Amino acid sequence: MIKVTGLTYIYQQGMPFEKKAVDNVSFEIPTGDFLAIIGHTGSGKSTLIQHFNALLKPTQGKIEIDGIDVTDPKTNLMEIRKNVGLVFQYPEHQLFEETVYKDIAFGPKNMELSDSEIEKRVKSSALAVGLSEELLQKSPFELSGGQKRRAAIAGVLSMSPKVMILDEPTAGLDPKGRDEILGELSTLHKQNPDMTILFVSHSMEDVAKLAEHVLVMDHGRIAMHGTTSEVFAKSGELKKIGLDVPQITELTHRLIKDGIDIRPDIYTVKFASEIYKNLIKEAENV
Amino acid sequence: MFKDITIGQYVDGNSVIHRMDARVKILLSILYIILLFVIDSIALYAVFGVFTAFLVIISRVPFKYIIKGLKPMLYILIFTAVINLFVTGGETVLWQSSLWKGLKITKEGLTIAVQMVLRLVFLVIGTSLLTLTTTPIMLTDGIEKLLKPLDAVKVPSHEIAMMMTIAIRFIPTLSEETEKIIKAQKARGADFESGNIIKRTKAMVPILVPLFISAFKRADDLAIAMDSRCYNSGKKRTRMKQMKMTWIDAAASGVMIAFSVFVIIIQRF
Ligand SMILES: Nc1ncnc2c1ncn2[C@@H]1O[C@H](COP(=O)(O)OP(=O)(O)O)[C@@H](O)[C@H]1O
Ligand SMILES: [Mg+2]
Numbered sequence: 001m002i003k004v005t006g007l008t009y010i011y012q013q014g015m016p017f018e019k020k021a022v023d024n025v026s027f028e029i030p031t032g033d034f035l036a037i038i039g040h041t042g043s044g045k046s047t048l049i050q051h052f053n054a055l056l057k058p059t060q061g062k063i064e065i066d067g068i069d070v071t072d073p074k075t076n077l078m079e080i081r082k083n084v085g086l087v088f089q090y091p092e093h094q095l096f097e098e099t100v101y102k103d104i105a106f107g108p109k110n111m112e113l114s115d116s117e118i119e120k121r122v123k124s125s126a127l128a129v130g131l132s133e134e135l136l137q138k139s140p141f142e143l144s145g146g147q148k149r150r151a152a153i154a155g156v157l158s159m160s161p162k163v164m165i166l167d168e169p170t171a172g173l174d175p176k177g178r179d180e181i182l183g184e185l186s187t188l189h190k191q192n193p194d195m196t197i198l199f200v201s202h203s204m205e206d207v208a209k210l211a212e213h214v215l216v217m218d219h220g221r222i223a224m225h226g227t228t229s230e231v232f233a234k235s236g237e238l239k240k241i242g243l244d245v246p247q248i249t250e251l252t253h254r255l256i257k258d259g260i261d262i263r264p265d266i267y268t269v270k271f272a273s274e275i276y277k278n279l280i281k282e283a284e285n286v
Numbered sequence: 287m288f289k290d291i292t293i294g295q296y297v298d299g300n301s302v303i304h305r306m307d308a309r310v311k312i313l314l315s316i317l318y319i320i321l322l323f324v325i326d327s328i329a330l331y332a333v334f335g336v337f338t339a340f341l342v343i344i345s346r347v348p349f350k351y352i353i354k355g356l357k358p359m360l361y362i363l364i365f366t367a368v369i370n371l372f373v374t375g376g377e378t379v380l381w382q383s384s385l386w387k388g389l390k391i392t393k394e395g396l397t398i399a400v401q402m403v404l405r406l407v408f409l410v411i412g413t414s415l416l417t418l419t420t421t422p423i424m425l426t427d428g429i430e431k432l433l434k435p436l437d438a439v440k441v442p443s444h445e446i447a448m449m450m451t452i453a454i455r456f457i458p459t460l461s462e463e464t465e466k467i468i469k470a471q472k473a474r475g476a477d478f479e480s481g482n483i484i485k486r487t488k489a490m491v492p493i494l495v496p497l498f499i500s501a502f503k504r505a506d507d508l509a510i511a512m513d514s515r516c517y518n519s520g521k522k523r524t525r526m527k528q529m530k531m532t533w534i535d536a537a538a539s540g541v542m543i544a545f546s547v548f549v550i551i552i553q554r555f
Contacts, residue, residue: 088473
């Protein structure tokens with residue numbers, strides 16, 4: 001379980017341009033959760049997630065992961081980074097090795113694992129992100145945009161973290177590349193029920209498809225935190241802070257406004273189509 | 287670390303120094319630096335210090351920025367001081383190691399060490415003051431104008447100024463990028479802080495390769511963007527902001543020249 005208590009982070013504290021990016025937030029994430037973090041640009045999402053693997057030290061507050069305080073300077077950094085994998089936005093910009101294989105092996109190598117263990121991990125994480133084996137011996141710079149992104153994600157996955165965090169993993173990809181990554185994340189979650197996955201996203205459709213819980217940030221604070229259906233049911237509040245809801249939820253809420261009696265917590269097309277079919281049937285029977 | 291570099295950082299303001307013409311400011315800064323290397327008595331350094339403090343005060347640049355500019359220099363300063371302190375030979379021995387006779391501090395060494403450190407400190411303060419009170423654009427425009435007469439001997443003054451503008455423009459971008467790459471590699475367990483010099487140098491590869499790739503990519507994009515907007519360094523470019531000298535520049539030049547004459551006279555006698 002991840003427990004965040006009173007976390008505050010101020011950039012350039014004491015300087016004329018100081019900026020409180022995260023403002024006294026507290027919440028808990030159960031083990032195995034699939035959590036989406038949403039919020040408009042500059043709301044502090046990227047700042048928040050960099051605290052989970054101690055890349056940023058909080059100005060105030062703390063984070064405990066499975067009882068270990070990762071914000072304590074005495075905690076071993078390597079241990080934290082083994083347990084908490086963080087994939088930055090546009091992670092393909094960090095690729096540097098001669099071959100994709102070596103790049104994915106960078107993390108496990110830093111962990112000083114045996115060669116056979118490294119090989120096992122590189123292969124399994126490449127497989128998990130859908131990179132075929134013959135790509136492993138290519139230069140990462142020969143890959144397509146989507147493949148590069150997936151190689152970079154594999155580079156973090158190969159450390160077998162207990163918590164996997166991704167900052168806007170689909171940003172800047174074409175629809176196909178996006179669907180592939182989302183599909184792989186979903187599979188990853190199903191195959192590793194103990195792995196906690198956090199992802200930052202701007203696409204409400206992606207959040208609706210994947211997330212079990214949603215954390216909404218606004219100006220460094222937590223505006224909402226609940227199950228995906230709970231959060232999307234409050235489309236009015238989301239709009240007030242400049243966010244959208246999935247289109248199907250938008251449609252449903254407009255129908256409710258027009259006096260049609262449907263539940264407000266609809267956010268996937270699949271579920272909606274069932275409800276709407278029943279509604280039509282009822283209407284025909286009257 | 288990169289955030290501490292104040293060269294190329296502009297602090298908005300409306301002081302007399304901010305309002306000076308960039309060309310005049312550059313020329314007076316050069317005069318300031320020359321003066322710094324002319325003087326060599328501790329008393330004159332004290333006078334110089336008072337004068338520099340006066341400049342900082344009227345510029346109304348927060349003192350913090352000046353200190354920040356000196357911070358990355360700390361090791362160079364210590365290094366300079368130590369080297370000069372022990373290497374300079376001299377007559378009056380102030381201290382001598384009992385273990386090794388060669389290791390000693392002389393009065394001359396001490397004087398030179400103090401002088402070198404003060405020179406570097408004033409050099410950094412003086413140049414920071416120039417860049418802190420002049421926008422990079424004004425600065426490069428000023429340099430371009432000053433180099434213009436050299437066009438006759440085929441010095442590409444406009445191109446030099448353009449290169450400088452671009453370089454200054456990209457310092458914050460690249461430092462942000464570097465920071466991000468360092469973080470991303472740290473997240474993968476990279477360790478930049480421990481080990482011997484060979485190990486640490488090797489640890490730079492995962493930072494430098496992505497950094498160079500992105501820098502080249504940016505350069506390429508910028509070139510295409512400039513090309514597609516028909517940029518050429520042709521002769522007839524005009525400026526949005528024309529530079530104009532005012533009475534402030536006349537007054538500043540007067541003060542600076544008077545100070546220089548004063549310093550040189552004292553230095554002579
Ligand atoms: N390195 C930094 N230095 C100063 N301010 C920063 C830095 N990174 C982010 N900020 C500021 O902190 C706030 C939160 O940024 P960020 O966490 O990146 O938001 P998000 O990821 O939600 O877009 C923004 O106002 C941003 O300008
Ligand atoms: Mg962000």
